[in-house]
Each structure stands twice: as structure tokens, then as C-alpha cells.
Amino acid sequence: MSSPRSNSELVKSLSRQLGFLDCGISKADFLVDEASRLELWLQNKFHGEMHYLENYFDQRLDPRLLVPGAKTVISLLYNYYPDTKQNSDTFKIAKYAYGEDYHTVLKDKCNQLLAELRLAVGEIDARVFVDSAPILERTWAERSGIGWVGKHGLLINKNHGSFFFLAELVLDLECEPDGKIKDYCGNCTKCIDSCPTEAILPNKTLNASKCISYLTIELKNEIPTGFKDKMNDWIFGCDICQDVCPWNRFSAPNQEPRFEAHSQILNMEKADWVELSEAAFKQIFSKSAVKRTKFTGLKRNIQFLDES
Numbered sequence: 001m002s003s004p005r006s007n008s009e010l011v012k013s014l015s016r017q018l019g020f021l022d023c024g025i026s027k028a029d030f031l032v033d034e035a036s037r038l039e040l041w042l043q044n045k046f047h048g049e050m051h052y053l054e055n056y057f058d059q060r061l062d063p064r065l066l067v068p069g070a071k072t073v074i075s076l077l078y079n080y081y082p083d084t085k086q087n088s089d090t091f092k093i094a095k096y097a098y099g100e101d102y103h104t105v106l107k108d109k110c111n112q113l114l115a116e117l118r119l120a121v122g123e124i125d126a127r128v129f130v131d132s133a134p135i136l137e138r139t140w141a142e143r144s145g146i147g148w149v150g151k152h153g154l155l156i157n158k159n160h161g162s163f164f165f166l167a168e169l170v171l172d173l174e175c176e177p178d179g180k181i182k183d184y185c186g187n188c189t190k191c192i193d194s195c196p197t198e199a200i201l202p203n204k205t206l207n208a209s210k211c212i213s214y215l216t217i218e219l220k221n222e223i224p225t226g227f228k229d230k231m232n233d234w235i236f237g238c239d240i241c242q243d244v245c246p247w248n249r250f251s252a253p254n255q256e257p258r259f260e261a262h263s264q265i266l267n268m269e270k271a272d273w274v275e276l277s278e279a280a281f282k283q284i285f286s287k288s289a290v291k292r293t294k295f296t297g298l299k300r301n302i303q304f305l306d307e308s
Ligand code: B12
Pocket: 034, 035, 037, 038, 039, 041, 050, 053, 094, 095, 096, 130, 131, 132, 133, 134, 135, 136, 137, 138, 139, 142, 149, 152, 153, 154, 155, 156, 162, 163, 164, 165, 166, 167, 203, 204, 205, 206, 208, 211, 213, 214, 217, 218, 236, 237, 238, 239, 241
């Protein structure tokens, strides 16, 4: 007979076997505090043109509306820190996008976890979430005690830093929840001081409409000229606030073969990026998250920097 405690132990042990960095458990519930924070964030238009974040407001705050009868949210961390990085004097791609698109890699991993869980405890009603669904992934991870939300807004784990993806299993299996841990940012303000566009505001709030990650990936129109000298050579995403964070000093390389960087991403010089053809884009980024910008979007970003 399984108990909430034995279910939790089982989930954690299976997640370790599958290579997740950490796993934490929360009771599926309504996120009371986040309701007003999310509302205010949207009212302030910090989401820029990411209008999809205005949709499914109720589901975003209550996973039981996504999986009827859900009792538990399992939060999972998966490392993407690369063992090799791009040359220092070239246009930069955020480290999370060096290898195969994490949505597919993590969904496969989570489905494997779910299949093994079902083998062990029988039929479970469950859904796997990675990034795209209306769910506040960092809030759930924080609730489950596998880290805290840093001043830059990202989840930090005491042992592993922040260069990892988050994923969730929302399911009707009762598990023993873990508790929140404290915030270890202390008096540090390195991320705030280093952000070139001043996107990080007090109170763990990000003005996403000023974040280089938004400007290079999500913004469909032209990048406002006011950002010309602030892009720091980033053409897809930005890692500055994580690179300067003391908790990432000991980040260890990931062990996921599918995250291995495409050799051309590592070796391209600025001139190669400027000359990138659509055929080469398709070949290099066919399986990558960089596809999101399409060829025209990446070209726009490169030209924006090349003209600076
Ligand atoms: C939209 C989005 C973006 C947008 C907006 C970011 C943002 N801060 O909202 C943009 C394009 C800018 C972006 C950028 C990046 N993103 Co992003 N993004 C998302 C996405 C899809 C939704 C986030 C969302 O709902 N935002 C709405 C706001 C209001 O919600 P929130 O920030 O989660 O805020 C809640 C908590 O912070 C909470 N909170 C918790 N504790 C506390 C405590 C206090 C005191 C307070 C006040 C608040 C608070 O309050 C908020 C509730 O309203 C998530 C995946 C997901 N479904 O969650 C990935 C996600 C957050 N992104 C991720 C990553 C990796 C990045 C980048 C690092 C990519 C890159 N290298 O370029 C950057 C980092 C920029 C940064 N400093 O945050 C990872 C983060 C992993 C981690 N370690 O935390 C996620 C979880 C994707 C994933 N599945 O792994 N992203």
C-alpha cells in the first residue's frame, strides 16, 4: 500500500535515476499571493508584447484547473550548463540554446518519469509541463523547496546555481509536500548592477519588456533604437544576470548528450554571423530553440548589432 510519504520518496528516487538535478513536491492549490503580483505585473505592462501571458489567468494560478482532481505538483530541475562556451569576441547565443530544444528533451524525460511512476503505483491522471503552459514554474519550484527566486527573478538552487530548466508533473497522486527554503541572496545586488538595460527592478520584479532575452526572442517588431549600445553582443537571449551571480561560480557541465552544442555555434566569428544564410540557419538550428526567432528574427538581431 503506498502512502503520501512513500510516493514522494519514489518520485524523488526515480527523478535522480533519470538525471534530474533536484525534485521538490507541493500540494496542488490556488496561489493566493501570486494572484495580485501577476495582476500588477500585467497592469504595469512588464510583459511587453507577450500578450499570451494575459490569457488563462485563472489556470495560471491554480493547476487543478489544468488537471482536474490534481493533488500534487512535482517540480523538477534539469541542468543545461555547457562544458564549452562560444569565443569571447563574437555575437552571443544564450547557453540554454546551444543544443537540442529543451522542450522536446525535457518532455521526453518527464514522460519517462511518469511512465515509471505508473508502473510502480498504477494508473495516475497526470500532465507534464515544460515552459509553454500557463503555469508559474518558478513559484511552484520555490514552494517545493528546491530553490529560491533570486533578485533577477530566476530560481536558484544552493547546490547547482541557476543554469537549469524547470519542468512539472501535475498529478492526482497524493504525495508528501516539501516546505519552502529561505532566500540566500542577502545583500548582493550583482545581477541588478550588471543588467545593461536596467530590466531588473526591486522586489524580484523583471520589466521583461526591457530584457535582452525579450528583445531578441519575443519581440516581433523592430528593437527600439534606444537599446543600440546596450545589447552587449547578444543575438539570442542573454545570460549576464546569471553569469555574474555568485551562486553560479561552481556550475557543473550537464551530462545530457542532446544538449551538446552545435560545433558551428561555438566556432562562428562575428563576420560568419553577419553572412549567415537561410540554408545555414536551417542546418545549424533545425533542432534548436533558436528556431523560435526564425531566420528573419535572428538576422534582425545580428543587423541591429552590426549597425551599432
Ligand atoms: C515569459 C518568460 C520569459 C520572459 C519574461 C520573464 C519573466 N520574468 O516573466 C522573458 C522572455 C524575458 C524570459 C527571459 C528568460 N527566461 Co524565461 N520564461 C518565461 C515563462 C515562459 C513564463 C514566465 C512568467 O509566467 N512570467 C510572468 C511573471 C509574473 O511570473 P514569474 O516571473 O514567474 O513571477 C512569479 C514569481 O517570481 C513570484 N515570486 C516568487 N517568489 C517571490 C517572492 C517575492 C518577494 C516576490 C515579490 C515575487 C515572488 O511572483 C510572480 C508571480 O506573479 C517561464 C516558464 C513558465 N511557464 O514559468 C520561462 C522561464 C522562467 N525562463 C527561463 C529562462 C532560462 C529564461 C532566461 C534565462 C533565458 C535567457 N538566457 O535568455 C531569461 C532570464 C531573464 C530573467 N532575468 O528572468 C526558465 C527559468 C529557469 C530558472 N532557473 O529559473 C523558465 C522557468 C523556463 C523553463 N521551463 O525552464 N522568460
